[in-house]
Amino acid sequence: MKLTHLLTSAALALGLASAAVAQDKTKVGFIYVGPIGDGGWTYEHDKGRLAVEAHFGDAVETVYQESVPEGADAERAITQMALQGADLIFTTSFGFMEPTLAVAEKFPDVKFEHATGYKTLPNVSTYSARFYEGRAVQGHIAGKMTKSNIVGYIASYPIPEVIRGINSAYIHAKKVNPDVEFKIIWAYTWFDPAKEADAATALIEQGADVILQHTDSTAPQAAAEKAGNVVTFGQASDMSEYAPFPRVSSIIDNWAPYYIARTQAVMDGTWESTQTWDGIGPGMVGIGEISDAVPAEVKEEALALKAAMADGSYHPFSGPLNKQDGSVWLAEGAVADDGTLLGMDFYVEGLTGEIPN
Amino acid sequence: MLKLEKRPQPSRLWTWVTPILAVVITMLAGGALFAALGQDPVEAISTIFWQPLFGEFAFYYRPQLLIKGAPLVLIAIGLSLGFRAGIWNIGAEGQYIVGALAGAGVGLAFYPTESWVIFPLMVLAGAIGGWVWGTIPALLKLKFGTNEILVSLMLVYVAEQLLAAMALGLMKNPEGRGFPGSRNFRQYESAHNAELITGTGMHWGVVAAMIAVILAYVLLSRHILGYHIRLAGQAPKAARFAGVRSARLILFCLGTSGALAGLAGMFEVSGPAGQVSIDFNVGYGFTAIIVAFLGRLHPLGILLAGTLLALTYIGGELAQSNMGLPAAAIQLFQGMLLFFLLAVDVLTNFRVRLSRPEVA
Numbered sequence: 202m203k204l205t206h207l208l209t210s211a212a213l214a215l216g217l218a219s220a221a222v223a224q225d226k227t228k229v230g231f232i233y234v235g236p237i238g239d240g241g242w243t244y245e246h247d248k249g250r251l252a253v254e255a256h257f258g259d260a261v262e263t264v265y266q267e268s269v270p271e272g273a274d275a276e277r278a279i280t281q282m283a284l285q286g287a288d289l290i291f292t293t294s295f296g297f298m299e300p301t302l303a304v305a306e307k308f309p310d311v312k313f314e315h316a317t318g319y320k321t322l323p324n325v326s327t328y329s330a331r332f333y334e335g336r337a338v339q340g341h342i343a344g345k346m347t348k349s350n351i352v353g354y355i356a357s358y359p360i361p362e363v364i365r366g367i368n369s370a371y372i373h374a375k376k377v378n379p380d381v382e383f384k385i386i387w388a389y390t391w392f393d394p395a396k397e398a399d400a401a402t403a404l405i406e407q408g409a410d411v412i413l414q415h416t417d418s419t420a421p422q423a424a425a426e427k428a429g430n431v432v433t434f435g436q437a438s439d440m441s442e443y444a445p446f447p448r449v450s451s452i453i454d455n456w457a458p459y460y461i462a463r464t465q466a467v468m469d470g471t472w473e474s475t476q477t478w479d480g481i482g483p484g485m486v487g488i489g490e491i492s493d494a495v496p497a498e499v500k501e502e503a504l505a506l507k508a509a510m511a512d513g514s515y516h517p518f519s520g521p522l523n524k525q526d527g528s529v530w531l532a533e534g535a536v537a538d539d540g541t542l543l544g545m546d547f548y549v550e551g552l553t554g555e556i557p558n
Numbered sequence: 559m560l561k562l563e564k565r566p567q568p569s570r571l572w573t574w575v576t577p578i579l580a581v582v583i584t585m586l587a588g589g590a591l592f593a594a595l596g597q598d599p600v601e602a603i604s605t606i607f608w609q610p611l612f613g614e615f616a617f618y619y620r621p622q623l624l625i626k627g628a629p630l631v632l633i634a635i636g637l638s639l640g641f642r643a644g645i646w647n648i649g650a651e652g653q654y655i656v657g658a659l660a661g662a663g664v665g666l667a668f669y670p671t672e673s674w675v676i677f678p679l680m681v682l683a684g685a686i687g688g689w690v691w692g693t694i695p696a697l698l699k700l701k702f703g704t705n706e707i708l709v710s711l712m713l714v715y716v717a718e719q720l721l722a723a724m725a726l727g728l729m730k731n732p733e734g735r736g737f738p739g740s741r742n743f744r745q746y747e748s749a750h751n752a753e754l755i756t757g758t759g760m761h762w763g764v765v766a767a768m769i770a771v772i773l774a775y776v777l778l779s780r781h782i783l784g785y786h787i788r789l790a791g792q793a794p795k796a797a798r799f800a801g802v803r804s805a806r807l808i809l810f811c812l813g814t815s816g817a818l819a820g821l822a823g824m825f826e827v828s829g830p831a832g833q834v835s836i837d838f839n840v841g842y843g844f845t846a847i848i849v850a851f852l853g854r855l856h857p858l859g860i861l862l863a864g865t866l867l868a869l870t871y872i873g874g875e876l877a878q879s880n881m882g883l884p885a886a887a888i889q890l891f892q893g894m895l896l897f898f899l900l901a902v903d904v905l906t907n908f909r910v911r912l913s914r915p916e917v918a
Contacts, residue, residue, distance in 0.1 A: 236885065266878045268885040270840040273830030277622055278875055284615045285880065299742055299832055319735055358836065359726055361736045389722050389836070546736045557726065 241417025271296030353404030621759025649710030651843025657820020660687025688820015
């Protein structure tokens with residue numbers, strides 16, 4: 202047992218050494234959870250990869266693997282990239298957290314970047330975007346645009362990330378329209394056009410005339426277009442093919458600046474384990490063009506809200522705010538701390554229904 | 559003119575030649591596909607079949623073959639018993655999930671107690687979980703005459719919902735900051751299905767797959783029950799005259815294949831996967847159907863077929879990340895394998911004859 206263990210480590214070390222000598226280009230790997238053509242989450246990460254290539258030209262080489270299942274297969278895919286001499290590997294889904302850490306322990310000289318997770322190592326950083334800032338803008342527009350006062354919300358999984366989005370959108374819709382009501386459907390998927398279309402249709406039948414989605418396909422956009430008078434927002438990518446109506450705006454993930462900065466850090470030898478959580482200000486979260494289907498004054502307010510969040514003068518979770526059960530969460534003037542936001546497992550006051558468990 | 563003539567009996571020679579022929583044709587057609595995508599076909603094929611076995615990093619990929627192949631073989635062995643008897647369990651994926659949940663549930667219930675009995679109990683629970691899920695379609699078939707193909711397939715979706723509910727609720731890691739997914743078994747020694755010899759990929763699931771191959775071989779070739787299974791598939795009427803009780807056979811085949819799939823799920827969740835997560839299942843239960851047929855429903859054939867499919871998975875991933883081939887092309891390549899196998903199967907049952915058109 203000891204001997205084989207030694208042999209394996211020796212072989213691993215050998216593999217690493219030969220891989221490192223073989224090339225002087227910086228090799229950057231990307232592990233994707235979906236296909237690069239999903240039009241949403243993975244598509245935007247791949248745009249980030251292409252931006253790295255465009256920025257550094259011949260100084261980098263990028264590799265990627267798409268549609269990697271979370272679990273044992275992910276661990277193999279990541280190991281494979283490390284073995285092939287990648288210097289920096291981005292694993293772009295929450296479910297890759299444990300596999301990323303397991304591989305990172307075996308390859309201390311390779312840098313790893315895990316999206317949306319919370320565990321780090323000296324050679325593992327985490328990064329995510331404050332999408333809830335974008336949700337605030339959406340909520341504002343949704344509250345103004347709805348005539349039936351029913352906003353439909355296609356949620357994916359009941360995790361803090363998604364719950365934050367629902368709360369942020371609701372708070373800002375309610376602010377401009379006290380009669381607004383949210384109907385939430387849990388799709389239990391990040392990407393499943395058929396399920397998402399069903400959810401959208403069900404929400405429309407229940408009277409929703411604005412649909413927000415936290416799933417990645419354009420199926421809800423198509424369902425809204427068919428219904429005729431339903432407003433939607435692009436998710437993860439711009440989805441501008443449905444503009445100017447039903448898609449009136451969007452939240453765009455923009456990973457390119459971060460990917461370029463981190464690649465640069467590896468080249469310079471200044472890379473350190475960090476936990477990044479950026480929003481509209483640094484440009485990680487973008488708001489897609491607000492179309493002319495939105496009245497000019499609403500558009501102006503939405504852009505002002507965006508600007509206030511960008512310069513830090515406004516936080517979407519500012520008191521006074523109560524939890525769903527009526528207990529006080531944030532007093533007047535208080536602002537939510539990142540710890541609470543990262544683990545958010547409650548609705549704010551006014552939302553109906555329960556978070557499934 | 560080419561003419562097909564039915565053989566009086568399926569050719570024994572061709573039974574074993576056709577799978578190899580199918581692999582060769584798949585390589586040729588796959589090569590053409592990769593060439594059409596603008597890649598060097600020889601390099602692509604050799605990346606898929608050669609690199610994992612003999613390439614620079616083979617020391618890492620060879621153990622991975624066992625990890626990827628073991629659940630496929632374990633499930634396919636169970637399926638092959640039913641398939642031989644004409645009992646179609648299409649829902650191994652669901653039995654795999656339920657077995658994993660049952661096994662993981664037992665392990666998590668004991669946390670953080672350390673004891674050697676925990677792992678055997680988890681194995682038992684995994685087998686029982688899969689057995690229960692496989693027995694449901696059997697009972698429904700016997701009581702109400704429902705179709706086991708449909709029922710077992712539909713139960714996969716039920717199992718997937720159950721899995722999501724468990725990952726988000728009952729089995730969620732209390733220290734996981736509200737994120738879905740259970741505790742990681744790697745950090746819980748008594749419940750961890752670790753590598754038996756470091757660096758070999760050999761875990762208890764691989765051992766179980768080997769044992770299953772041997773037991774299935776003995777059952778089919780030496781035991782009366784195996785004879786009944788074969789008889790029921792080949793000549794149902796004769797089987798009834800010979801006193802084969804089909805109810806017992808249905809319960810046995812669906813139950814056993816369920817239990818083996820459940821075991822595979824349990825070994826996976828406590829070992830390579832490490833935790834119950836929403837997307838825990840990745841299609842082993844469906845791929846195992848290909849493995850069973852590619853292996854001619856024969857235990858040794860299944861062992862080879864499972865290894866071959868594991869190879870195309872691992873090599874396919876290599877081709878993706880090294881050559882930038884799209885994932886869909888690799889899946890297409892794997893699909894071709896079954897397609898061509900079914901196509902060349904004609905040669906097993908028919909003879910090709912050259913005949914001149916006769917003048918009337």
